[in-house]
Amino acid sequence: MDLGLKNRVAFIAGASSGLGRATARALLSEGCHVAICSRSSERIQCAAMDLARDTGVPDDRVLPLVCDVTDEDMVRTAVGRAADHFGGLNILITNAGGPPTGTVLDFSAEDWRSALELNLMSTINLTRAALPFLKESAKADRPLARILMVTSISAKQPVAGLYLSNVSRAGVQGFAKSLSEEVGADGITVNTILPGYTRTDRLTHLSEALAERRSVSEEDIEAGWAGQAALKRIGREEEFAAAAAFLVSEPAAYITGVALPVDGGAIKSLL
Numbered sequence: 001m002d003l004g005l006k007n008r009v010a011f012i013a014g015a016s017s018g019l020g021r022a023t024a025r026a027l028l029s030e031g032c033h034v035a036i037c038s039r040s041s042e043r044i045q046c047a048a049m050d051l052a053r054d055t056g057v058p059d060d061r062v063l064p065l066v067c068d069v070t071d072e073d074m075v076r077t078a079v080g081r082a083a084d085h086f087g088g089l090n091i092l093i094t095n096a097g098g099p100p101t102g103t104v105l106d107f108s109a110e111d112w113r114s115a116l117e118l119n120l121m122s123t124i125n126l127t128r129a130a131l132p133f134l135k136e137s138a139k140a141d142r143p144l145a146r147i148l149m150v151t152s153i154s155a156k157q158p159v160a161g162l163y164l165s166n167v168s169r170a171g172v173q174g175f176a177k178s179l180s181e182e183v184g185a186d187g188i189t190v191n192t193i194l195p196g197y198t199r200t201d202r203l204t205h206l207s208e209a210l211a212e213r214r215s216v217s218e219e220d221i222e223a224g225w226a227g228q229a230a231l232k233r234i235g236r237e238e239e240f241a242a243a244a245a246f247l248v249s250e251p252a253a254y255i256t257g258v259a260l261p262v263d264g265g266a267i268k269s270l271l
Contacts, residue, residue: 004250006031008144010091011082013069013126016043018200019150019244020095021051022237026245028055028062032091035082037067069096069122070114079129088140089133091248094123094172095150098202099164101209107164115164120171123149127179131188138187145188146248149176153196156259157267161210173259180257189256191247196263197225198235230265 010027014020015036024034028051036051038044048064051057063085067078083089099115100107127147138145154162155169173192180190197203207221214221226233243262246252261267 001251003030003245004144005245005248007033008090009033009035009082009086009088010093010248011035011037011079011089011126011130012093012095013037013067013122014095014097014150016040016047018202019195019198019237019240020093021047022241023093023095023244024051024062025055026238026241027091027248028052028057030245030249033061033063033086035063035065035078035086037065037069037078039066039068041066069094069126070117072121072125075122075125076129079126079133083133088137089130090137090144091146091148092126092130092134093148093150093244093248094126096122098152098162098206099168101161101206101213102163103161104163111164112167115168116171119151119165119168120175123172124175127175131183134188135183135186143187144250145186146252147176147179147183147188147190148244148247149190149192150244151192151194151259153194153261153263153267155192156194156261157269161213176259177257184256189247189252191256192259193240193244193247194259194261194263194267195240196229196235196261196266197222198237198240198262200237203234225266228266229263233264235262235264 015024016038044064048062052059065078067074134145151169154166155173158166176192207218211218
């Protein structure tokens with residue numbers, strides 16, 4: 001299937017590693033120009049070089065940007081730089097790391113504010129910065145304008161010990177559904193993608209934290225996660241990235257307002 005992504009421009013937040021980086025690799029392989037951002041200059045520069053090498057594309061197809069997604073001014077500047085550098089913007093993929101684990105009394109009011117800034121406000125501010133460019137792309141001769149927000153299965157089925165993620169990512173779902181109604185008439189699709197337990201550095205850190213908290217082995221934690229999925233295994237980054245690439249593609253033009261789990265069947269609800 002031709003995804004219609006050749007020479008499209010994508011901005012991917014949190015792309016120095018994990019799911020963001022895997023998605024950048026998938027879009028580069030489909031012919032996109034990709035801007036990637038991270039708080040660390042060293043990490044994002046290394047990621048850009050590795051992505052270009054791994055996909056066999058020229059270095060100038062990957063634009064590394066330093067951006068703390070909790071800083072509204074940095075977000076606006078980074079999105080603007082990407083659009084200026086590549087001559088427009090077709091795809092925004094919002095993404096940020098997960099907040100710490102714990103129970104309700106483990107967190108201060110500041111911890112809650114930080115989680116909302118990291119996961120919810122970063123998504124809102126990235127979207128606000130990108131919308132003017134996406135609206136222009138939606139009016140082009142070959143229109144394509146997509147917003148894809150990376151959340152988590154915790155937004156649909158809360159995960160024990162992930163209070164901060166459960167709450168902040170559910171907020172992203174509310175924002176995405178509301179936005180899809182507002183910008184649909186402009187030709188912009190808005191969807192969320194909900195990764196389940198997927199083999200990333202974040203998953204390793206989470207299993208370490210939970211193993212210590214519960215006094216069990218990391219292997220036991222991961223076996224429990226795998227057992228929750230209908231497929232009885234932990235997912236791979238490239239499986240998530242393939243689903244993300246489709247949702248921002250030309251053939252996905254009539255899909256909007258959808259929350260797509262990529263979780264191997266871990267969520268048990270009917271809808």
